[in-house]
Amino acid sequence: MLYATLALSLLSIGVELAAMSSLFPLAEVAAARSLPDSAGWPRVLAAVGFSSSVHVLLVLLFVLLFLRVLTLLMSNVLIAWLNRQLIAHFSSQAFSSFIRTLTFTEVNERSIGYFINLAGDEANRTSQIVISLTRLVPIATLSGLYFLGIAYKSPSVGLAVVLFIVIAGLSLVGALRLSHRLGTVQRGESHALNSHFMDSFNSLRSVRAFTAEDFVVSRYRTMIAGYVRTCFRVDLVNNLARFIPMLALLAIGVVGAVAYASSQAIATSLPFLIVILILLMRFFPVLGESVDVFMKVVTDLKVSHDVSHILEQSHAQDLARLAKIEAPTPLEEVIRSVELNGVDFSYGLDRPVLNGACLKFTAGQSYMIVGPSGAGKSTLVDLLLRFYDTTGGTISINDRDIREFDPAGLRQRIMVVEQHARVFNETIFNNIAFGRSVSLGQVRQACGLACVDEDIMRLSQGYDTIISYQGGNISGGQRQRIALARGLLTKSDVLILDEATNALDEQTRRSVISNILAEYQSRIVIFVTHDLSLAKQVTAVIDWRDVNGARRKSQDAISSMEG
Incomplete structure (x- = not known):
């Protein structure tokens, strides 16, 4: 695409040079002077069977001008498409980098809005605003000088140019109306894109816990591709509004030159025509460029950051981190035990959370962890x-x-269902499958365990129902049970429910817990909860205050209770 755009731009410039060069033999013939046999255009015309008359040379000039504008239009369209593709590329790369490689410490240091702006196409646009403004003043001045020159040479032509600008302006108004309608679509796609972006970041724990990075990144790429197509349509409309009036004007000129029968009449006023044509030939492109720069400034008047610079820094940091880490081992065997041996952890020098925690979980057992909020x-x-x-x-x-x-691999074996159920602006099926290759039957089986299948089937579109942003069209209990079904879909070796049933009524909660314990009786199930009624259903109750700070303590910290 880049080479094609470059080739077309060079072709367009070549056509303009050819048009300029055709003026020289035209002036010679108009002045009744003979042309040398070695002259370029006469030789070309003779080769194709035409004479070097004023009539033929004038038609040639208009045809070349028409081709110049047409190739310029095609070049601008290609440049607009390439620009949008680069925006999509950098935005997707940034989003992928955020989802896959940022640590939670890095995520917590910034607001979600920071990452949205960083990955958005405004990042590329904003850096060009100052340059565009500095280009606009001289280009607009040059356009004005060209117009003054035309009006000075011929007031009637100046009036015609004014009429053309008015017609082009009306065309531009129509284009702006169409752009406004496309802008409505563009805003809707942008909002959906931002919703997915925020959903992904708000649910980053769930995304990584379910190893659903490929799913959310692929979905983002699909959505931004649609957004880019709409942006390209807006650019296309703007370019057509600029160039179609100009092409129409030149087409009329070609028709008039072909139809003009008196070559002698043309020759009489040829020097005047040459001057006017030279001015017009430069005036219209400069005017078009002025309009282009102005519309770009109006459209792109936002402030953001340079994505490529951030990506380079992130890539360097990733390489530095990876250089210190040996290749990890795949977890191929079933998890039989998980043990904490004097575990310390702190979010910062002044924020110790765990201090010598000792604990062991074994397969075939279910555990309930209780303790005050903020205990770790x-x-x-x-x-x-x-x-x-x-x-x-x-x-x-x-x-x-x-x-x-x-x-x-570890996160495929250890599933976590969180207290705050995260859902995406997607179908219920996709919210539960989360990028995994599963059938509707498997999804329904998981929903049956979570006691939500009947609720979903009562909806008009069932599992194809689209959940609105942050689950606004479903209840809190349904949202939590959908999140439970997501965790139960892949029968992991370890299932952790972190306050994952607190939004359910007592009867539903009891049914869901009974289903889970029956399904996972040979695995490790851990409930992190304040619901003391659960104590009668699990194998062991753990008071976290006894575990945290229990360096060198034995499993006496666990109070076993027969379920």
């Missing part, structure tokens, strides 16, 4: 999923350090 229960979940690494002590999977295993 949810931090345990983050450490098990490798969202963070311990600052002291170790976490072991089947008696091997958890840091030996590939985080992505």
